[in-house]
Amino acid sequence: MLRSVILAASRNGRVKRVVAGAPISRSVVKRFVAGETVDDAVRASTGLVDDGRTVTLDYLGEDTLDAGQADATVKAYLVLLQRLSDAGLSIGGRAEVSVKLSAVGQAIDPKLALDNARRICAGARSAGTTVTLDMEDHTTTDGTLATLGELRQDFPDTGAVLQAYLRRTEGDCRDLAHAGSRVRLCKGAYDEPESVAYQSTREVDRSYVRCLKVLMAGDGYPMVASHDPRMVKIAGELAKDRAAGTYEYQMLYGIRPDEQRRLAAAGETVRVYVPYGDEWYGYFMRRLAERPANVAFFLRALATTS
Numbered sequence: 001m002l003r004s005v006i007l008a009a010s011r012n013g014r015v016k017r018v019v020a021g022a023p024i025s026r027s028v029v030k031r032f033v034a035g036e037t038v039d040d041a042v043r044a045s046t047g048l049v050d051d052g053r054t055v056t057l058d059y060l061g062e063d064t065l066d067a068g069q070a071d072a073t074v075k076a077y078l079v080l081l082q083r084l085s086d087a088g089l090s091i092g093g094r095a096e097v098s099v100k101l102s103a104v105g106q107a108i109d110p111k112l113a114l115d116n117a118r119r120i121c122a123g124a125r126s127a128g129t130t131v132t133l134d135m136e137d138h139t140t141t142d143g144t145l146a147t148l149g150e151l152r153q154d155f156p157d158t159g160a161v162l163q164a165y166l167r168r169t170e171g172d173c174r175d176l177a178h179a180g181s182r183v184r185l186c187k188g189a190y191d192e193p194e195s196v197a198y199q200s201t202r203e204v205d206r207s208y209v210r211c212l213k214v215l216m217a218g219d220g221y222p223m224v225a226s227h228d229p230r231m232v233k234i235a236g237e238l239a240k241d242r243a244a245g246t247y248e249y250q251m252l253y254g255i256r257p258d259e260q261r262r263l264a265a266a267g268e269t270v271r272v273y274v275p276y277g278d279e280w281y282g283y284f285m286r287r288l289a290e291r292p293a294n295v296a297f298f299l300r301a302l303a304t305t306s
């Protein structure tokens with residue numbers, strides 16, 4: 001219930017103005033977002049890479065209906081990729097980027113989003129790294145997978161994201177568990193109807209494990225994106241038969257950093273998803289929705305400063 005309310009608020013312009021405008025929001029947001037500028041993003045990435053982790057960077061923004069804004073997002077990614085390259089971070093994929101198609105024009109025209117995503121993929125290739133397409137709400141799944149297929153013709157290392165809460169996902173995992181296919185498996189962060197998505201934690205977790213089994217048994221490159229200790233443990237067991245370097249763990253910036261370090265120290269590849277930019281509202285609200293304790297943390301911070 002609380003989750004649905006917060007997720008509805010994440011797409012409400014009026015709530016956005018109140019939350020994004022509250023002075024305290026920025027200090028709480030810092031826990032989940034690396035900063036507002038490309039300098040902040042490069043600094044956070046350097047620290048994580050020096051500490052033995054890898055990163056995927058997300059220039060925050062989503063749901064744009066403005067072609068100029070979509071173009072500005074592409075340009076921001078190209079600047080970022082150049083900076084990562086200059087800092088020696090992108091080579092070998094230690095730093096890659098994650099892109100939301102809705103930020104580069106998917107709702108305006110899928111062809112525009114494809115062309116824009118191509119520009120980012122070309123920038124990533126020049127920097128010696130890759131792009132992963134984030135997955136958004138279920139109305140965009142088919143379109144995003146179609147765009148992924150087009151992109152992979154020219155940029156076969158483009159990564160996909162699949163969400164275990166969707167009923168369709170086990171089938172999508174089978175389709176994408178082939179050689180050369182990088183697939184990030186997450187539980188899913190949007191408010192989805194029962195017709196398309198499992199609703200209970202138990203059902204979502206079971207689906208996650210089924211999907212993991214498909215990906216780990218396949219020839220692709222599974223990216224295990226979860227902070228859930230059970231999912232991490234099961235992934236480790238399923239990966240026992242896989243060669244080192246044929247899968248990785250992924251976690252979000254600021255969430256379970258000790259576990260990220262523990263896995264990296266054990267020799268695992270751990271990639272941290274590092275969001276940055278001033279359009280943090282939607283991302284931040286999804287992080288609040290995932291964990292009631294985060295809401296309490298936010299409200300406490302509000303109360304102690306008012």
Ligand code: FDA
Pocket residue numbers: 133134135136161163184186187188189190225226227228229231250251252255256272273286287288290291294
């Ligand atoms: P779960 O929510 O069950 O949490 C397990 C434990 O992790 C919690 O008990 C808590 O300890 C910790 N935890 C989880 N979330 C937390 C939070 N917000 N704050 C503090 N602690 C928290 N989703 C999507 O729909 N499309 C996408 O493209 C992506 N991309 C993506 C990339 C990466 C690298 C990750 C890790 C996740 C995503 N997600 C995503 C988000 C994902 O779908 C999901 O909402 C969150 O990862 C939370 O699910 P968990 O698997 O962590 O388990």
